Amino acid sequence: MHLQTVLILSAIFLCNAKLPRLRQHVPELPQYLAQNSHSSIREELTKYLAQNSHSSIRDELPKNLAHNSQSSIQDELPQYLAQNSHNSIIERRNERTNRIVDQYRTRHRRESFNSRSYESGLVWAHTERLDDSGDVILRWVNTDSSITFRLEARTRGYVGLGFNSARNMRKADLVVAWVDDTHGNAQILDCHGLAFEDRAVADEVQNYELISGFQNDTHTTVEFRRQLDTCDKQDTVIGEDTLQVLWALGPEGSDGQLPRHVQSGSRPLRLLQPLAKPDSIPLKHWDVRISNFTIPHVMATLFWCKVFKAPELTRKHHIVGYEPLIDSRPIRSGIPVMEKNSLSPVHHMVLYECNEDHDKRQWNKWSESEGFLGPSRPGELATCATPIAAWAMGSKGEFLPENVGIPLGEKGGVSYYMLEVHYDNQELHQFLDNSGIRIHYTSSLRAHDAALLGAGVGVSALHMIPPKQRAYSTVGICSPECTNNTMPEEGINIVSVLLHAHGTARKISLKHIRGNEELPRISEENNYDARYQQSRIVPGGRRFFKGDTLITECTYDSSSRDKPILGGYSATQEMCLSFVLYYPRTELAGCYSMTPVVEFFETFGVKEFYGLNMMEVEKIFLSSGTLDSLPPQLEANIREHSVDGMQGDDQGVGLMKGLVIKDPPEFRNKTFMAHLNEMPWVEPLLTEQIEKTLSKGWHMTFCKRRDDSWGAPIQIQNYPNFTEITRNEASEKSCNYKSVRLPSMTTTGGTASRNTLAAAILAVCIPIIVLR
16 A cells, blocks of 8 residues: 555656545655655655755645755645645646647747648558548548648547557547647647546647648647657657557637547557559459348347359459448338448358369359358359458458459359358348449469468367456468469468457467478568458568468467357357468468367366267367357257357357266366356466467368368377577667757756656556555
8 A cells, every 4th residue: 555655656746647545645755655655756756856956846835844954844744645636636737738839830840831832742652531520531641650640520629649559548649639729830749648537638748840830710630740650759650550549629719729639539550551452444343242132130149141243354364453342221119221321231251262173053053042041052162262352341342463363264264252241230220231342353464373271270169268368369371281282382372361350359460380490470460459460461472382380379368258259150269360361372372270179178077978079079160160060969968058159150159158068077067168258267376387288289270272181181289399580679669860859848957857757666666556
C-alpha cells in the first residue's frame, strides 16, 4: 500500500496524471514518511523538489511547501494534497495545454498558412474512409523516413487523428488541427492521450509539421507531415504493423479548446503499404458470386460452396487481381432491404481451382446448381484444392505485381473453380446474399505463372487455446520433406502473404527456416486485427528453396474467455493460416501440421475413451471430423452434445463434446470438453507446459498437391531445432533529425532530469502495484 502511495505522489508531481483514488491514500502519507525517514524514495523526492525550484511542476506547489525543509514536507504535503482535489489537478493540466494553444495563436510561425492562397500539389498514394458515412477521409503518401497526411472532415470545429495499438485514445499518439474562424489560418497541435482517461493533452515536443489547412461551410481540411519514427515516447512509431487509426470531430467553433468531441471512431489500417496497380491496358473481369442465396436465421456458422465454369478462352490468360463483391441484404418481413449500417455476415471467401476431370457433364451440372452446404458437398469437390484468391474482412482485394499472373484457361478449354464462402451469422438474422469475388484478367501474359499456397495449423478442434491467457502461441509447420518433394531445384519466389486468424489473435508471423538457422521473417503482424486482413507485399520478394521450412505462428489473447477456444471455421473458434502467393507455379496446394491425436489427449492426462480407441479417434479428425461409420449409439451421443458445432464444417468439435473419458479413473465419465473446462487455467506453470508441449513438441504434417493427392506421406515429427533470429531495435534506430520543441517547454529547466526521475519511479512502482 505504501508503494502505491509513492506512485500516486510521483505521478501527480511529475506527470500531472489523473488518479481517481488519490484522496483515499492521503491519510496514510504521514505514517509512511515517518516510518521511512531514511528511504531512498523520500530522499529522491526531497532532492527533486530542491533541484527544480524554477520548474513548471514546482510552480504548481504552494510556495511555503516548495521551499520548506524535508520535515515540513512530511507535515504539509498531505494537507496540500487533501486541499487540491483531482479536478484541480486536471484543471492545471488543461491550463498547460491551453497555454501551448495560445502560443500557437499569437506567434507567426511558418506552420500557419492562409488557406485561401494555398493549393496542395501532392499526389496521394492511399485514400481511406475512416467512418461508414464518408464524413472523415484520410489520404496519405510516405517516403522511407516520413509520412504526409491529408484529413478531410465534415466539421467546422477541430478535427483529431490518432494512432494506437488499442481502439481508444489512452496513451495514443494524437494530432489535433483546426482553422481559425476569424483569420482562416490553420493550426496543428501534437498531443497524446492520458493513461487513465480519454483526454488529449499537448506533447512537450511538437513533431507534426503543418503544410496547409482550410475550411468551407461544411468541411475542415488539413495537410501535415511527421517522421515515421520521431524518437519521442509520446509518439507512435509508424511501421509495418497494423495501427488503430482514431478520429474525432469537435463541436463548431472548438478552435484548439479541446472540449469533448461530438463524434469519434477508429479503424484498423496499415499505413506503409506498397502499391500494386492494375495494368495500364484494359482488363477483363469475371464475377464469381453467389446468386440469391438465403442465409437462414437458425445457423450461426455456415459454409457454402458453389462451382463455377470459367470464361471459355482459346488460350491461356493471366489473373492479375481481384476484389470483393459484398451484397448482403437483411430480410425484413419477408422482403430483402438495403440498410446503410447493416453488416454483412460474409466472414471470408476463397476461390479454388478444381483439378480437371473427364466427366464434363457432371461438372457442368454442378456449375449450374445453386451450390452445396460445406459438410454435404460432393466428394469430388475435394479436388478443388488450389487457392486462387483469398479474401477476408477489411480487405479491398489485391492486384499482383507486374511480373506475375495466375493462369486462367491454361489448357485452352473450360476450367472449373469452386467459391467457398464462410458466413458468420452470430446474431441469427436472415439475409439474402449475392456476394462473391471479381476476378481481373488479361490476355497479355506476364513473365511468371504464379500460384497460392495455404500453410499453417490444420483446421481442427485439436487446435486449442486455453482461456485466461494474455499471450498463448500455436504453430503450424510446412515441413522440408514437403517442399523437397514439390518444389523445383531453383526454389520459388514469395511475392505476398495473407495472414488469417480470428478474433482472439494478436500476432501472426510467417517464419523461414533454412537448415538450423532462421532467416528474417517473410511476413509479420504484431497488432493483428481480424477486422482488417489485407494481403501484405513482401518487399523485394523472398527466395525459398526446396528443403526449407515454413512456420506460421499465431499468438492469442484469451484473457477475457472463461472456457477453452477450439480450432474451427466459426468466428467464435480460431485459425492460424497464411496464404502465400509465389512463382513459379508448382503442384503444391497446401502444407499444414497439427498435434498428433494421441499426444494431444495425453497432454491433458487422458488415456482412453468409452466406445472408441485412439486410432479411431484419429481417423475421425483426419476426415475433418465426419461421424460416418460410427456405432449408432456413439454417433447419437456425439450429435446430442454438438448441436451448435454441426451447423457448419465440424472439424471434430462435436467429437470433443461427445467423447467420454474411461481412463484415468479421476476423470472417468466426464466428457473431454467438460474436463477441459474444469482445468485450472489460471496456473501459469500448467499453461506454459501445455503451450510448450503442443507447439514445440510433436507435429503431424500434411502435404497436399493440386489434385488432392499427397505430396509427401503424412509424418509425425518433432518441432525443428533452429537458432532463432534476434533483433536489436536500439541499434537499428536512427534519429538524426531534430524535433520541434515549443518555446514554452524549452524555457523551463530540468526537463530531462524530471523525465528521468519520473521514469525511474514509475518503472519500479507500476509492476508492484499491478501484482498487488
